[in-house]
Amino acid sequence: MDIVLATHNLHKVKEIRSAVGDLPVTWMTLEDFPHIGEIEETGSTLLENSLLKARTVNAITGLPALADDTGLEVDALDGAPGVHSARWAGENATFEDNVIKILQEMKTVEKSNRTARFRSVISLVDGTLEDWVEGMAEGRITEQPQGVGGFGYDPVFFLPEIGKTFAELSLDEKNKTSHRGAALKKLRHLIENRLAAQPQHREDVSL
Numbered sequence: 001m002d003i004v005l006a007t008h009n010l011h012k013v014k015e016i017r018s019a020v021g022d023l024p025v026t027w028m029t030l031e032d033f034p035h036i037g038e039i040e041e042t043g044s045t046l047l048e049n050s051l052l053k054a055r056t057v058n059a060i061t062g063l064p065a066l067a068d069d070t071g072l073e074v075d076a077l078d079g080a081p082g083v084h085s086a087r088w089a090g091e092n093a094t095f096e097d098n099v100i101k102i103l104q105e106m107k108t109v110e111k112s113n114r115t116a117r118f119r120s121v122i123s124l125v126d127g128t129l130e131d132w133v134e135g136m137a138e139g140r141i142t143e144q145p146q147g148v149g150g151f152g153y154d155p156v157f158f159l160p161e162i163g164k165t166f167a168e169l170s171l172d173e174k175n176k177t178s179h180r181g182a183a184l185k186k187l188r189h190l191i192e193n194r195l196a197a198q199p200q201h202r203e204d205v206s207l
Helices: 010-020 046-061 095-105 171-177 179-197
Strands: 002-005 026-029 065-074 115-126 129-141 157-159
Touching (some): 010 026, 010 179, 046 115, 046 129, 065 179, 115 179, 129 179, 171 179
Antiparallel strands (some): 065 115, 115 129
16 A cells, blocks of 8 residues: 655654554655645644645545644643644744744743643545544643654643653654554554455466
């Protein structure tokens, strides 16, 4: 099976390949299809954006397409930034810009009220065949960045049961505990089921 990862985010590609890269699948990304530019995320939910990206890439390439959309939901900010997480500090915001903005927004919030969760939705589209899975991770927002790994809001998303932020975890540790890791576990089963359902081609042998 060939699958196109509908993203230019190489950090996401690395996490996805680390979790499901051992499956008998040829993984491609939008870097293999330079004529596909940025896909505008106009949906009002993570699922809508995930499906929009996967459907667009599937329609253009004719290949099964996988797309992820992830949001950080902070309770003290009434669930923001949510679906706007990637561009919360502006249309061309960097990871650092978004981290600075969230720490600024949270500077007067007490530690006990800094609860938040990451939610990730992954869609797999192949023509009329569409599936999606979701994963979630509960944590809280730190008062300053911790760790140098990961990307996005990872340096400020703290996991109390582990005592570290996502940015302080190895890639393998993160895949075992993160929202995307949880979704990828479900995705693995989904892909395995699709592979098992494919017709097996056998050569006729004349004796």
